[in-house]
Amino acid sequence: MGRVRPILMIGRGPARGVGVRRRGPVFETANKWIRLCEIVMFPLTRMLGRPSFEGLEHIAVPGPVLVVGNHISELDPVYTAVYLRKSGRIPHIMAKASLWKVPVVGRILTGTEMIPVERGGGQGQVGLQAAIDSLQAGRVVLIYPDGTCSRDPDHWPMKPRPGVAAMALAGDFPVVPVVHWGTQEVLPYLGKGFHPFPRKKIRIVAGPPIDLSAFRGQAVDARLIRDVSYVIQGAVRDLLAQVRGVPAPKDFYDQKKAERLRAAAAAAEAGATSAPETPER
Template structure:
């Protein structure tokens, strides 16, 4: 029964999500070849709008993979939506609780089972006023190194023009280009098979975020800023990884 419910949930998502990605903008998917068709992969994404998971899920599914998201626990409590997410194998993130580490363990198990796990390393929509990536949590590096899996950067651009979270504005018209692009896996070889500690996780995380930032600069056709936005440091908003 569980398998039947999972299959039904995934089919329901396809019926709803695929048309929405066309209706909300002019969809462009690029770099799909960087998502492996089989085997474990950690997909690390920038986050500029609540519409991002809609496009990322369809993007990854187009490669023949069922995406497993690390998603806020609050979403699992929504009527109907929570049941669909649970049945489809999505992974709740319980921030600030004694169960916070469970999400990483579930994600590690999904990777061990050969799944495609999707993560937004920043943990929330970027607060950078120009929509560049922020300093991220180190969970992405912890997963990549513990599970020893490739990390593929994926960026969205244009979703924020349809729905601006901080401006509370939904504007599907006039239609805009919505681009989702995957890049080559981030090279974390220098961090692998070494004792894992805080400084190493921070450096590996910044390496992933710099890969995302560079890929986003290519999509935007703009030079990337020289550091990652840090909303906790008002006098020096960008951190420059060593």
């Protein structure tokens, strides 16, 4: 499959009146699974919130685009998928492979050509290569650089994983940040309730492509991977700060470090409570 080019689609996709609104050129032909999901997801995103879609011009271009986003709610992939469809592109989202084992969900993910990623055991390279193959075929691929929903107490992006840099360096792909804000108020991560009413304002905003020209052509090593991943995640964080209207933190939240500190504190507390009392003399 070569690089995709704009095509005119009139009368293709869901029928009028089902809540699907798209403007501008359409770059790829949607299959039946994608059109079915549009019928459900386009109106669903408006029922669950009051979304605004900004910066679509950064995605509405032919050829491969690596989309990097912040992850603050399990609703994020739904809103980003709708955002990408409104730009005329078809999303190929990297998601944990265990979702393919869920009845019906797995069939939909396969039908819409999402990309399964195994966690641990070195199997993640298979999903990473599948994502790179999709980019080289001229598609749009979405990855969350942190690899999971943010555990940062204030919902900022976390320390990035190396996969995003490996993808960005695999070819001269535009790397475009797309952030959401407001989804965490509707469906907070880790089951802290579901709050669709009153309908919250949800912003999905794309920024200009991230400039990685300084890293192109260099030998790929661990240091380069780290530097590129931090530049990419920094662009996501800075765009989110603009959307939120507050200063961004200097450092990224380190989930593993936080877990180690909590474990050490818990062990210290347990040791203090179980220590025998010193007998009085």
